[in-house]
Amino acid sequence: MRTDFDLLIIGGGLVGACLAALAASDRELSRLKIALLEAQPPTQPPDEGDIDLRVSAISRASERIFAACGAWSTLPPQHLSAYSEMVVWDATGRPCGAGSLRFSAAESGEPDLGHIVENRRLLWSLYNAPAFRSRVTVLRAELTALTLAGDHSVVTLADGRSISARLAVGADGAASMSRRLAGIDTGGWEYEQHAFVTHVRTAHPHRHTAWQRFLPAGPLAFLPLADGRSSIVWTTTPSHAEHLVTADAGTVAVEMAAAIDGVFGALQIAASRAKFPLRLSFARDYCKPGFALVGDAAHSVHPLAGQGVNLGFLDCAALIQVLSDELASGARSETLAEHRLLRRYERWRKSENTVALGLIDGINRLFSNESESLTWLRRMGLSTVNRSLQARRMLMGRALGTAGELPASARPQIKSVHR
Numbered sequence: 001m002r003t004d005f006d007l008l009i010i011g012g013g014l015v016g017a018c019l020a021a022l023a024a025s026d027r028e029l030s031r032l033k034i035a036l037l038e039a040q041p042p043t044q045p046p047d048e049g050d051i052d053l054r055v056s057a058i059s060r061a062s063e064r065i066f067a068a069c070g071a072w073s074t075l076p077p078q079h080l081s082a083y084s085e086m087v088v089w090d091a092t093g094r095p096c097g098a099g100s101l102r103f104s105a106a107e108s109g110e111p112d113l114g115h116i117v118e119n120r121r122l123l124w125s126l127y128n129a130p131a132f133r134s135r136v137t138v139l140r141a142e143l144t145a146l147t148l149a150g151d152h153s154v155v156t157l158a159d160g161r162s163i164s165a166r167l168a169v170g171a172d173g174a175a176s177m178s179r180r181l182a183g184i185d186t187g188g189w190e191y192e193q194h195a196f197v198t199h200v201r202t203a204h205p206h207r208h209t210a211w212q213r214f215l216p217a218g219p220l221a222f223l224p225l226a227d228g229r230s231s232i233v234w235t236t237t238p239s240h241a242e243h244l245v246t247a248d249a250g251t252v253a254v255e256m257a258a259a260i261d262g263v264f265g266a267l268q269i270a271a272s273r274a275k276f277p278l279r280l281s282f283a284r285d286y287c288k289p290g291f292a293l294v295g296d297a298a299h300s301v302h303p304l305a306g307q308g309v310n311l312g313f314l315d316c317a318a319l320i321q322v323l324s325d326e327l328a329s330g331a332r333s334e335t336l337a338e339h340r341l342l343r344r345y346e347r348w349r350k351s352e353n354t355v356a357l358g359l360i361d362g363i364n365r366l367f368s369n370e371s372e373s374l375t376w377l378r379r380m381g382l383s384t385v386n387r388s389l390q391a392r393r394m395l396m397g398r399a400l401g402t403a404g405e406l407p408a409s410a411r412p413q414i415k416s417v418h419r
C-alpha cells in the first residue's frame with residue numbers, strides 16, 4: 001500500500017531533529033519522503049543575547065554526526081565553548097591532589113574534549129541544515145493516537161488528521177506518548193535527586209575546563225561558557241535543590257563557592273535558576289514492526305556524565321546506517337518497516353546504551369554516599385586511574401563518545417584529496 005510518508009519522526013527535539021537531518025542528507029535515503037511531527041517547532045534564537053539556561057556538553061562523536069548532516073557548520077563559532085581539560089574530584093579529596101582525576105585533550109591527541117552549546121542553538125542548526133530544509137516536511141501538531149499495522153503505521157493528530165508512514169520513529173522524549181501507544185514497557189527508577197541549574201560569574205577564570213566535584217548528595221559541575229561564565233549542574237536532594245532555587249542569590253553563591261572547594265573564588269549568580277527531577281529509565285524494546293524508538297524515549301540517564309543527548313544522537317546515526325545499508329543492498333523502501341531490520345538497530349544500540357546507563361548509574365551510587373569504605377575505594381580508584389595514562393585514555397574515549405561500536409557518521413571522516 002502507498003503511505004503519506006516513508007519515514008515519520010514523532011517529536012522534533014534535539015534527537016528527532018537530528019534523525020530527520022541525517023535521513024535527509026543520506027544518499028541511499030534520497031528517494032524517501034520524510035516528515036517530522038513536533039508540537040512546538042523552534043524559533044530562531046537571537047544572534048546576540050544572553051546564554052540560555054539549557055546547555056549540553058556535546059561529545060566529539062556528536063560533533064561528527066552534526067557535521068555529517070550539515071548542522072555543525074551552521075552553528076555560530078562564538079556560541080561554541082570548547083573545553084580542553086576536565087577535573088573530577090571526590091568530596092574528601094582536592095582538585096589537584098589525591099582523590100582527583102584530570103583529563104586533558106593534549107594527551108588524547110584531540111583538539112578539545114567537547115563543546116558546551118546551548119540546546120536551542122543546536123536545535124536551530126539542525127532545522128537549518130541544508131538537507132533538512134530541502135527535504136523534511138515539518139508538521140506542527142500533536143500526536144494523540146498511533147496504530148501499528150505491521151507494514152506501516154498511522155498517526156492521528158490532535159487536529160483530527162491521520163497520517164500514514166512506512167516507518168514511524170518515536171523521538172518524543174522521556175515521557176514518550178508514542179512509546180506508550182506502541183505498547184512498549186519501561187523499567188527504571190526515580191533518583192532521590194534533582195538537578196539544579198544556573199549560570200555563575202566567577203572571580204577566577206574557568207580556564208576552558210569542565211570541573212566536577214562529587215559531594216555526598218550528588219555531583220556539582222561547573223561547565224565553561226563562551227562568555228567566561230560557568231554553567232552549573234548541581235545534583236542534590238530535592239529539598240536542597242528547592243532551597244537553591246528559592247533562597248537569596250547571594251547566600252546560594254557563597255554556599256556554591258564553598259561546595260566547589262574555592263576553585264573559583266567568589267561567585268555571583270548570573271542567570272535565572274531552575275531544577276529538574278531525575279530518573280533512570282529504559283524501554284524494554286526499541287522497536288516493533290513499523291516502529292522504532294530513539295533518544296530519551298528509549299533511555300534517559302543521570303546528567304552527571306553529560307551523555308543523555310549524545311547517546312540519542314548515536315541512536316540516530318545507527319538507525320540511519322541500518323536503513324541506508326538495507327536500501328544500498330537493493331531492497332525496496334517497503335522493507336524499512338520489517339522487524340528483522342529494526343531489530344538490527346535495537347541489538348546494536350540497546351547493548352551500547354545498557355553499558356552506558358549501568359556505568360553512569362554505578363558512578364552515581366559509588367560517589368553519592370558517605371560510607372567510609374566506599375570513600376576509601378573512591379579515593380584509591382581516582383588516584384589509581386589518574387596515574388595510568390591507559391586508563392585515562394579509556395575513560396576519555398567514553399567522554400568523547402568515541403568508545404564502543406560507532407556508526408560511520410560518528411567516526412573520523414577521511415577527507416578525499418582532489419588532484
Ligand SMILES: Cc1cc2nc3c(=O)[nH]c(=O)nc-3n(C[C@H](O)[C@H](O)[C@H](O)COP(=O)(O)OP(=O)(O)OC[C@H]3O[C@@H](n4cnc5c(N)ncnc54)[C@H](O)[C@@H]3O)c2cc1C
Pocket residue numbers: 010011012013014015016037038039040055056057058141142143144171172173174177195197233276294295296297303305306307308309310311312
Ligand atoms: C539538567 C540536565 C542537564 C543535561 N545535560 C546534558 C549534557 O550536558 N549532555 C547530554 O548529552 N545530555 C544532557 N542532558 C540530557 C538531555 O537534555 C536529554 O537527553 C535530551 O534533551 C533528550 O532529547 P530528546 O530529543 O530525546 O527528547 P526531548 O528533548 O524531550 O524532546 C522531545 C520532543 O518531542 C516533542 N513531543 C513530545 N510529545 C509530543 C507529542 N505528543 N506530539 C508531538 N510532539 C511531541 C516535544 O515537544 C519535544 O520537542 C541533560 C539533562 C538535564 C535534565
